Amino acid sequence: MQDPPIHETDPWRWHLALAAIFAALCANRLTIPSQPFFDEVHYLPAVRYLLDLSHATNLEHPPFAKQVIALGVAIFGDNPLGWRIMPLLFGVLALFSSMRAMWFATENRAASVLTGMYIASGFMLLVQARIAMLDIVMAGFMLLALWMCAGAVRENETARWRLAIAGVALGCAMASKWNAIPLAMVPGLTFLVARLWAGRRRPFRSERGWPIRGMSLMEASVWLGVVPLATYAVTYWPFLFFDQVPGNPSGLIALHMQMLDLQQQTLDPHPYQSRWWQWVSNTRAIWYLYEQADGAQRGVLLLGNPLSSLAALPALVWCIWAAWKDKRRDCAAVVVLYAVSLGMWLIAPKPVQFFYHYLLPHCFAMAALALATERLRQRGERLVPWALLGGSLALFSYFYPILTAARLSGEYSFLVWAWLEGWR
Template sequence: MNHRHVPDSDPVGWIALLCLGFFLLGLVRLTVPSIPYFDEVHYLPAARGWLESGAWLNREHPPLGKQIIAVSIAVFGDNPTGWRLPSLIFGTLTLYSAMRALWFASFSRFASIAYGILFATGFALFVHSRIAMLDIFMVGFFAFALWQCVAAMREPETGRKRLAAAGVALGLAMASKWNVVILAMIPGLAFLALRASAGRRRLLTSQRGLPVPGISLLEAAVWLGAVPLTVYSATYLPAFFAPEQPLEPGGFIALHRTILEMQSSVVTPHPYQSNWMDWMLNKRAIWYLYEAVDGAQRGVLLIGNPLTMLLGLPALAWSVWVGLTRQRWDALAVALMFAVSLGMWIVVNKPIQFYYHYFLPSAFLLAALALALAELKERGWKWPAFAVLGASVAVFVYFHPILSAAELPGKQSFTAWMWLEGWR
């Protein structure tokens, strides 16, 4: 929690307005290209399989994200709108939940709104909100879970229902993509650490003290432990009825060993592969699309905003410093979440990695930058804080044509944005 005792006025109206603007901008050329591109070629057939015959395809990832796409196809048709509209909805949910989480953590009006601007113009959220991939569902559910957990600490009278909602969301996040599994443990471990630090004699059953008065450790273990695992497992129920190679009773654990083996077995070098150092320095991009399609040369580039990805690094260092020296727990928590979400990729047995694995860590990096800009503003340095936000928007506008598949003049048009060799 932040050092603030008296919160600013809740900016929920501005947050909602910013999310509406993000959604409307995401609708522009949402159906371009009109053909599947990048990893849509894997996930759309899997979604159609669930929808048409219950076929269980793309088994190296959990099923929920593809099931969500399948529902959208059933409602809106097997077309670009049906493929991609769920991603835009979840991208907007991600933006709203992330801002609400930072509001409850910091009680800073400026930091919450600044975070929304930085996150919306940070490139990764926008690009993944416009493509039928699994990452946006994972991040959306996890952001919602964080919002509910932090709000439960601020408003303990709503703690039970918020922790229950967080538990469901954590299970759904894991059922969308495994990248969030380690982070999904943090809320429960944080509850344990904070309750243990209170020195209660009845550690398991006491309902007094941080993080949520009125909730015992045993009850928290249900909401943040048992419920996520139950929800996650339930998303596999259709797999037991798949027409080919259904999931056998008693085979659930073995399935996960198989998934781990599939994830670690990809060792063939890829031209777009990168590592965690490349991600932090924003050195290696991925072209999701660059070809002549729908009557014009078009491109979709995944890279981080070249301004805020680098400014976020000293902001993370500041977050650790003020967290340890001034007990700014909001800043320290953001830095911890960044370290955990990035550290997983440093130690995990996945030889071939890509920049989109930095999606979650970069979300926490931008939260740290928002908190640092709020600190500058509070200390009277208003112009640098507003200048960074304005510059982030300006850079986003400049790159927007190759983030949104806009019509380009010709095949060599991409060179206008290639500031680094590794972006080609």
Template sequence: MPSVTPPRPILTATLIGVVAQFLFTLNIARPSILVFDETHYVPAARRLLALSGPANIEHPLLGKSLIAAGMALFGNNALGWRLPSALASTAVVLGVFWILWVLFHDRRTAIIGAVLTMLNITVFIQGRIGMLDGFMAAFLVLAVLALLRSAYAPPDRVWRRWILGSVLLGLAVGVKWAAAPYVAWAALGFVAVRWRDRAARHHWAGMATLPALATLGAVSIATYLLTFAPAFFYAAEPMTLAGLIPFQKSMYLQQTEILPPHPYQSSWWSWPLMIRPIWYLYERADDAQRGILLLGNPAILWGGLLAVAWCAWAGIMQRAWILLGIAGLWTVSLLIWAIIPKSLGFFYYYYPSIIWLSLALAVAGHHWRDRALHWETAYLAVVALLFVYFYPIISATALPGPAAFRFWMWFPTWP
């Protein structure tokens, strides 16, 4: 990082946020019917809004609370239950922008990372559906940002940013338990950097190691438990303090239940290759044939694997903790699914990993810029063209007919 910190590009970030929000919100209420897992989460959010009683107890409450808040503000309709997800995706884009700014203080690198994230088809789709994964991803990205800012903060601001990061991790777990391993990853990353800096404390100035770890755990757990507050006000089967911990066991049993095979299921190792995308929608809706295919932008999904491999190799060779951290973030985000005891896996579980691919690509571009002049511009053009190419089947645009999907099916394993 440069010795003299340049002014923060707030105007640039604001413009990116406006463009992202417009892109994610345009025709967001199309189709007007429930799509894919909205059939689970929207009814649960309605019950939560009415405080009538528990529903969809497999997952914590926060994501459904956010969907309910959208319906309370904008109506019990597609706009109401999807707009919070659009805001979450915009937060992801801006989070990536500021993470890269904190790491490199380079406007171009931050812009490229944000644009890659915005045009990453998965981020677009998850920002236009009332599901939980978009909220979890937003809190995770913002948590990474807060913890990084804590690492570089002056002593009088270290603790407040560390606590903010811990709160955000707790909120991510309050959406889905799949975020819990990131708390452990944050702790391990903190200890690794502390060990590397053992001769001189370059990061988290003035913060002792054991109190920091204790705070991370205590604050994230307390925040997670507080997300259950609405359940204490249910008209039927209200939560109690005595029942809060046993309820976690009920959730665990729900999540580890053996389920029958599903046509869209896939194994975790296949997600980076995008072998089995998922049709969130393919039917006649709102007087037209429409489709929403959950897939990633191929240039990002596959090109990002090369960027992660380069970050890992260069990080080892150069002993660069930033490169190793980004490669490790993607690797851990995928490998946790090899450990989590879920009977079925789906491509959308890969969503956080896809976000880290954009980080890896931007970082690789930052380091190779002098040796591969203009490659970033050409690569962004390819990414943008692929986004436009797939747009009709990721935005529920009216299609010519039931067989129209064949135009976009590149491989036999694509549905």
């Protein structure tokens, strides 16, 4: 007789606790600086015009993330709290969704909790959750969609309502920033490839087989294709009411041609611009703030955790090996998501790129590190897993002041954290 398989219990309480701690860390000094900083100076005017529907601006980006930020301003006022409260909430949503997605993908408690701990201590999500920019809204919706898709694959009986939510979230992610478009195609393409690979007699109507039993490819195309596109289109409703739209586009297609031209326009070189290999190697940071603000010298530095960001690279290689050798779909999913989200920047026509474009790939890299760390733990290793996690948390604590605009001792305080020339 064989013992029944052990099914771990859902660690949702751990996920909620980690999300709450992360929210508290993000909320500390959220209203400092009290003036707009870095790209807030571009997006906040667009938010104000959106609230009074007077003038469409910042047309190079889709409108929904600005609508989300505008909701915070409408509730809490045109002040630092109103500007940044919605990014904070979407940062918490992104963290919680990442843990839930990993749980449904693996049914491994430790892997899901490690994912949250590595992402929370990885610097990037924290910094982006404290500034009124578009990327965090996109990341929150995208990770929510991946959570719903993973849940649908794990619990087929819940697939319809989960994929309905996923479809809306994918549309909102694309309508927040176009970076999400390649990733938004992954769930639908995965379903398509899986059913065609199975070689069913009626692949479009068959409801048998992976990834979701009881759902046909035709139905999945509605949830993962039609719903995202319809949601995306609906988010452009303000353009029906703006008093003035530059260029006077004749419709949604003309507007998108104009937006695409703006994305591809030649810009002057920026001192903080970088390329994908610098993101992967964590050698080019961005100073969102370094000046006298609110009565003290303060700084906000965007970079990756020096330990976990680099440790994630061999973890990704291991995930490729495990996906091929052990047929681990969780590892394959992380690798595909990382490759798609980073790969678009290898071919993107956008001439000036920045480290914050690495936000989603960084989250997937942290997920790969969580899977690798848990595998080491399962093999009986103790020193390396604890060193990786403990070292990452220690570095997070050390860098926390410069991630959150703390009061610094003087003009050259940045040297305490600017270890590399590319971090200065």
